[in-house]
Amino acid sequence: MAFGRRLSTMAPIDCSKGQTVASRVLSSFLAAQHRELDQLMEGADNACGTPQGAAVFARFREAMEHHLEIEERVLFPEFARRTGPGGPLVVMRQEHDAIRGLLSAHQSGGDAACRALFDTMTVLVSQHHLKEENVLYPMSDTLLAGCAEDLLAAMREAPAIHG
Ligand SMILES: [Fe+2]
Ligand SMILES: [Fe+2]
Numbered sequence: 352m353a354f355g356r357r358l359s360t361m362a363p364i365d366c367s368k369g370q371t372v373a374s375r376v377l378s379s380f381l382a383a384q385h386r387e388l389d390q391l392m393e394g395a396d397n398a399c400g401t402p403q404g405a406a407v408f409a410r411f412r413e414a415m416e417h418h419l420e421i422e423e424r425v426l427f428p429e430f431a432r433r434t435g436p437g438g439p440l441v442v443m444r445q446e447h448d449a450i451r452g453l454l455s456a457h458q459s460g461g462d463a464a465c466r467a468l469f470d471t472m473t474v475l476v477s478q479h480h481l482k483e484e485n486v487l488y489p490m491s492d493t494l495l496a497g498c499a500e501d502l503l504a505a506m507r508e509a510p511a512i513h514g
Contacts, residue, residue: 365497366429366497373493373496375492376500378488378489380506380507382484389476394407395407395408395411396469396473400461400465415454416451422483423447425506427440429502430490430491430495433495439486442482443479443483446479453471
C-alpha cells in the first residue's frame with residue numbers, strides 16, 4: 352500500500368541528536384489515536400445488525416489497521432534498536448496479530464455473532480491500549496526522546512484517521 356511504500360523510503364531517523372529530555376510527544380499522539388479507536392469500536396459494536404453496520408465496521412477496521420501499521424513501521428523498529436528484539440514488543444506484536452485476526456473474522460452475518468466478536472475485541476483492544484499507555488509509550492518517550500519529533504512527523508505523514 353502507498354503508506355508502506357512511503358515509509359519504507361523514509362530517511363533513517365537519528366535518535367542521537369535533538370533533545371534528550373523526555374517529553375510526552377509520542378505518548379500523547381498515540382494515546383489520542385487510542386481514544387479515537389475506542390469510539391469507532393464502540394460505534395461498530397452498536398451498529399451490529401443494523402443497515403449501516405458494514406460501513407461503520409469498515410471505518411473502524413481501516414483506522415485500526417492504520418494505527419497498528421504506524422506502530423509497527425515507525426515506533427517498534429526504533430524502540431527495538433534500543434532494547435533489543437525481546438521485551439514488551441513481543442507481546443505487542445502478538446496482540447496486533449490477534450486484533451487483525453478478529454478484524455478478518457468479522458462477517459456481515461448475524462447480529463449475535465457480530466456482538467460476540469465485539470465482546471472479545473473490546474476486551475483485547477482495551478487491554479492492549481492499557482499496556483501501551485502504561486508501559487510502551489512512556490518507555491518510548493524516554494528511550495526515543497532524541498528523535499521524538501522526527502518519529503511524530505513520520506507517523507503524521509500517514510493518511511489521517513477519518514474523523
Ligand atoms: Fe499496538
Ligand atoms: Fe496503540
